[in-house]
Amino acid sequence: MDSQSTDQNxxxxxxxxxxxxxxxxxxxxxxxxxxVQCASCGQEGEVGTLLAFTQGPGVVLRCPACERIxxxxxxxxxxxxxxxxxxxxxxxxxxx
Amino acid sequence: MKSVLEWQIATVxxxxxETHRVxxxxxxxxxxxxHRAGQHYDIRLTAPDGYQAQRSYSIASEPExxxxxxxxxxxxENGEVSTYLHDVLIPGDQIEVRGPxxxxxVWEASMAGPLLLVAGGSGIVPLMVMIRHRRAARSTVPTxxxxxxxxxxxxxxxxxxxxLVATQPGLGIYHTLTRxxxxxxxxxxxRIDVDMLREVATPLGSALRSYxxxxxxxxxxxxxxxxxxxxxxxxxxxxxFGPTGGTL
Numbered sequence: 038m039d040s041q042s043t044d045q046n047x048x049x050x051x052x053x054x055x056x057x058x059x060x061x062x063x064x065x066x067x068x069x070x071x072x073v074q075c076a077s078c079g080q081e082g083e084v085g086t087l088l089a090f091t092q093g094p095g096v097v098l099r100c101p102a103c104e105r106i107x108x109x110x111x112x113x114x115x116x117x118x119x120x121x122x123x124x125x126x127x128x129x130x131x132x133x
Numbered sequence: 134m135k136s137v138l139e140w141q142i143a144t145v146x147x148x149x150x151e152t153h154r155v156x157x158x159x160x161x162x163x164x165x166x167x168h169r170a171g172q173h174y175d176i177r178l179t180a181p182d183g184y185q186a187q188r189s190y191s192i193a194s195e196p197e198x199x200x201x202x203x204x205x206x207x208x209x210e211n212g213e214v215s216t217y218l219h220d221v222l223i224p225g226d227q228i229e230v231r232g233p234x235x236x237x238x239v240w241e242a243s244m245a246g247p248l249l250l251v252a253g254g255s256g257i258v259p260l261m262v263m264i265r266h267r268r269a270a271r272s273t274v275p276t277x278x279x280x281x282x283x284x285x286x287x288x289x290x291x292x293x294x295x296x297l298v299a300t301q302p303g304l305g306i307y308h309t310l311t312r313x314x315x316x317x318x319x320x321x322x323x324r325i326d327v328d329m330l331r332e333v334a335t336p337l338g339s340a341l342r343s344y345x346x347x348x349x350x351x352x353x354x355x356x357x358x359x360x361x362x363x364x365x366x367x368x369x370x371x372x373x374f375g376p377t378g379g380t381l
Contacts, residue, residue, distance in 0.1 A: 050349050052373045055189050057235040058175045061138055069237035085237025086371070 051089040056096050059110060060084065063117055064129055074125040078103035084127070137166060140177060143230045145222055146201060151289045155255060156219055157193060157205045160230065165200045168192055170266040171239035171259045171344070171372075174204060174232030178214055188214040191259040191346075191372075192233060197269035205289065207255040238372040240344060242270035247337040250278040251325065251355050253347025256374045257289050260346055268301055277305045279333045281325050281351065283312040307333050325351065327358040334362065346372040 053060070057069045064071075069085035080102035087098040087107060095111035100123070108127075109120040121127065143160035150156050173189045194203035208219040222228070240248065240263045248267075250260040257280055267276060282288045294306050309321030309329065321329055334341065343364060345355045352371045359369050 050373060052371065054173070054235050054238050054372050057173060057237075058138065058187075058189060058231060061234060067234075067236045069235050083237055085235070089373075 049090065049092045051091055053083070053085040053087040053089055053098060055089050055091065056098070056110075057085075059096060059112075063110070063119055066130055066132060068127070068129060071130065072126075072128045073107060075100035075103060075105060075107055076123050076125040077105035079125070137232055137234060139164075140229045140231045142227050145224050145226045145228070147224055148222065151205060152287055154208045154287075155205060155289050156208070157203050158218060158222065159194075159201055159203050160228075161201050162230070165202070166233065167199075168196050168202070168233035169236075169239040169241055170196060170263040172233040172235045174202065174230050175234060176204070176214060176218070177229040177231075178217055179229070186213040189234070191262070193258050193262055195262055195265035195269045197266065205255065205258045205261075238344065238346070238370050240266075240342070242267060242272040242274070244342070246274035246276060247341045248274055248276040249334050249337055249341045249343040249359075250276065251280075251330070251343065251345045251347075252278065253281045253325075253351035254283075254287070254374070255289065256345075256347030256351070256372070258346075259372060260344055261290055261293075263344065264297060264301075264304065267304070268297065273303045275303045275337055277307065277333050277337060279307045279309070279325065279329065281309045281311060281347070284310055285313075285315045285318070305333075325355055325358075327361055330355065330358050331362060334359075339363065342368055342370070344370045344372075347374055349373045 053069050060068045071084050072081055073084050074081045080100055086101055088101055090097040095109055097106055098108040100107050105123055107123040111118040141164050143162050145158055146161050147159040148156055173191055175187055175189050177185055177187045179185050190204045190206055192202050193205040206215050206218050209215045238259060252260045298304055298306050311324050314322045343359055345352050352373050356369050356371050
């Protein structure tokens, strides 16, 4: 079970739009309009609507409906770690 | 064309004090690409020891203004990036930027409307660029902005708003001042509530698009109230401005 308290501070909460640049680095395309489904509650919405917590060492994106974690991103000098186990799917547009 | 994710060195051309806590920075870009109203640029600062801090700021200038862009930034006490921009940066300085970024919170004149824009504090920036774009594109889409500020002195772009209302057909701007009101104030004087939203939104009809930007508390309550007024969720676009002025 994810901790619901350690990284959650509503005053510092942003949304998926605020991490659009980081997500575009990972997916090589604009994904804030990409549909994503929460693996916990089944809510489907666009990545831009996810709740973003960016004050920690990484970025945590949570479901706006159930507040469970959908995506985690951590950057090291050489790599980007993406933990997407909270997403049932993320639908990314193919490059045209 | 350069990727929007490649960092480039922008030169500060001008700095305009908008309110006591808000400045607009005009940046000249070596590789300017067209943006959409509501998109962001990332700014990255690097300390001598290699430590980097990065923030995302809404573009304030309309896409029709080519080659340069405005970023309007609120000074956040203890903010890593906004204090540097406000206290240190002078015209001629250079900073690292990348963009334009984002596709969720955008409006283009071709998307039509009617438009209901709801802003709190510096959340006005991406909504103002939509209004500037509307003017530049000669759009007459019925548009109403409801803008919540603490005091009259905190209203960003106040003079330009008055001019726009006087010259742009179909545009209405409604202010609410939550903390203090000047003598003779005729606008709203409370936090945005469902009655206020109904009064502002009703003349636009039910098929409107809404964009809400501001602090999380305002965004959440306004989104809930718009839902209560019967607006479908896919017609409510929100963007939260954290106290850090937008992180990452």
